[in-house]
Amino acid sequence: MANARTGRVRVAVLISGAGSNMAALIDAGLQADAPFEVVLVLSNKPEAGGLATAEAKGVPTAVVDHAAFGKDRLAHEQAVQTVLDAHRIEVVALAGYMRLLTPFLVGRWAGRMLNIHPSLLPRYPGLDTHARALAAGDAEAGCTVHLVTDGVDDGPVLGQAAVPVQPDDTPAALAQRVLVAEHVLYPRVLGDFCRGRVRRS
Numbered sequence: 001m002a003n004a005r006t007g008r009v010r011v012a013v014l015i016s017g018a019g020s021n022m023a024a025l026i027d028a029g030l031q032a033d034a035p036f037e038v039v040l041v042l043s044n045k046p047e048a049g050g051l052a053t054a055e056a057k058g059v060p061t062a063v064v065d066h067a068a069f070g071k072d073r074l075a076h077e078q079a080v081q082t083v084l085d086a087h088r089i090e091v092v093a094l095a096g097y098m099r100l101l102t103p104f105l106v107g108r109w110a111g112r113m114l115n116i117h118p119s120l121l122p123r124y125p126g127l128d129t130h131a132r133a134l135a136a137g138d139a140e141a142g143c144t145v146h147l148v149t150d151g152v153d154d155g156p157v158l159g160q161a162a163v164p165v166q167p168d169d170t171p172a173a174l175a176q177r178v179l180v181a182e183h184v185l186y187p188r189v190l191g192d193f194c195r196g197r198v199r200r201s
Helices: 020-029 050-056 073-086 103-108 129-135 171-195
Strands: 009-015 036-043 061-063 091-094 113-117 140-147 157-164
Touching: 009 020, 009 050, 009 171, 020 036, 020 050, 020 171, 036 050, 036 073, 036 171, 050 061, 073 103, 091 171, 113 171, 129 140, 129 171, 140 171, 157 171
Parallel strands: 009 036, 009 091, 036 061, 091 113
Antiparallel strands: 113 140, 140 157
16 A cells, blocks of 8 residues: 555545645654655545645645535445545545545445544534533543544544643634644654554554
8 A cells, every 4th residue: 555656655636625634744744764654635625725825735636616516415425436446545644624424425435534622522523622622621522533434533543642731721822732743643654554563552
């Protein structure tokens, strides 16, 4: 599972927005000892800011606009899969890809699709994770990289990073500190995964 030319695993990053985690993955993949290379950034939104960031870093981009497919999520994912096939992708990393995936795409990438979630799973799957952590009085928050399965944020955990909650935290302030941790955790876990060092629990 590697690029025959570089010896690196070919990774596609799927985004819907600014793509700050995507940028961290691209930068990590440019390191001399990186086991992976981001060879495609794909978005379901043509206005996603991360597309320009990827292009500025020299990474090919693609858009498969979900709006063009109406409510037909399967047809949209089949179009996404066609693009992934064309770029000979080996691992998919979701980075703020705001789509609920169908069993089609999840099944095609079973064991090879990763996601990062802004909580210490299994706590707080889904949305509003930081507000929920503060409302519960948690002493720490954090982020999790996991394999994608049919359930929402319930795939096997590959790595986590904890972030202490401050007494005066707001959801926005906590989110910003967790995001900094995400930018460190995701490249490390993806690298370990592509080297085969991650135990899937």
